Amino acid sequence: MGLQQALQVVRAWDFRGTADSRAAALLTLATSYVLRKLGLPGYNWIETGKVSLPPSLLWEGLGYASRQLQRFYHRIDPPLGQVQALEVKGHRYPLDGLPEQLAPSYAEWQAKKGFLRVLAGDTYIQFVRFERGRLYPYVESVLPLGVSGDPSSPHYQDQLPLYLERRCKPMTLDPAEIQAKYPVVLRLASPFAQQGL
Numbered sequence: 303m304g305l306q307q308a309l310q311v312v313r314a315w316d317f318r319g320t321a322d323s324r325a326a327a328l329l330t331l332a333t334s335y336v337l338r339k340l341g342l343p344g345y346n347w348i349e350t351g352k353v354s355l356p357p358s359l360l361w362e363g364l365g366y367a368s369r370q371l372q373r374f375y376h377r378i379d380p381p382l383g384q385v386q387a388l389e390v391k392g393h394r395y396p397l398d399g400l401p402e403q404l405a406p407s408y409a410e411w412q413a414k415k416g417f418l419r420v421l422a423g424d425t426y427i428q429f430v431r432f433e434r435g436r437l438y439p440y441v442e443s444v445l446p447l448g449v450s451g452d453p454s455s456p457h458y459q460d461q462l463p464l465y466l467e468r469r470c471k472p473m474t475l476d477p478a479e480i481q482a483k484y485p486v487v488l489r490l491a492s493p494f495a496q497q498g499l
Contacts (some may be wrong), residue, residue, distance in 0.1 A: 305361060308368045310418035311379045319400030319407070321383030328378055330386070330418060331367035336360060374416030386418040390447065390459055392421050395416060396468055399450060429470060 308328060315325035336359055337343075368378045375384065387394035388408050397420050401406030409418035428443040446465045450457040464471060474480060481487075 305365055305368070308364050308378055311366070319382065319398055319403050321381060323340065323382045323398075324379040324489070326382040326398075327380055327385035327418065328364075328371060330366050330382075330409060331370060332360075332363040334409070335366045336363040345440065370411065370413070370416070374380060376429060386419045386420060388446075388462075390465060395462065397423075397466070424465075426490050427465075427470065429489040438476045440473065441473045441475060444470045 311325050311328055316323070319326050336355060339359060339362075340353070340355075342353065354427045371380060371385070376448065376451060382398055383396045384396055385401075386407060388397045388407075389395075394417065397407055399405045399420075401408050406423050407420045408422040409420045411417075412419045424446055426443065426445055428441065431440040433440065444464045445461050448455075448457045448460045448464055461471070474483075
């Protein structure tokens with residue numbers, strides 16, 4: 303598997319980061335290799351135009367990505383959905399998306415495990431629809447994992463299935479509906495407010 307074959311895969315790319323994309327994993331892995339070699343923190347450095355990427359380093363990155371994918375997937379163009387995943391509590395969940403796209407995924411190659419581990423991406427997602435004659439809007443939302451940062455909480459990853467299916471859950475801003483559904487109200491107070499800061 304030479305660089306010419308890798309170049310053919312790159313040239314055939316449709317600029318999408320969907321799970322079935324056969325070029326996205328190769329390009330993500332090659333780009334992250336180049337950024338790491340240059341000591342750059344992320345993709346936005348490329349967009350500014352202030353960074354010159356040496357062609358030899360781009361070829362080196364493409365060669366590295368090709369070898370890694372060949373090693374773990376026995377081909378240089380596996381679908382992104384086979385290579386990129388969100389890892390939560392030791393389980394991998396295939397996830398599409400690329401940096402700087404709608405529904406982005408920022409991933410880093412895990413050389414020992416042979417996959418692109420998603421480190422960042424969407425956080426809170428919310429859709430709001432306002433309708434005539436309705437006092438409160440219709441709201442849907444989802445968090446990629448859940449509302450808790452505590453891995454032992456049942457809410458740590460309870461929204462993950464919705465996120466992976468690109469679905470949301472309904473929510474309300476209507477105080478009467480909130481009170482009817484959630485009779486327990488916790489009032490959080492800032493220690494700074496108590497000190498008059």
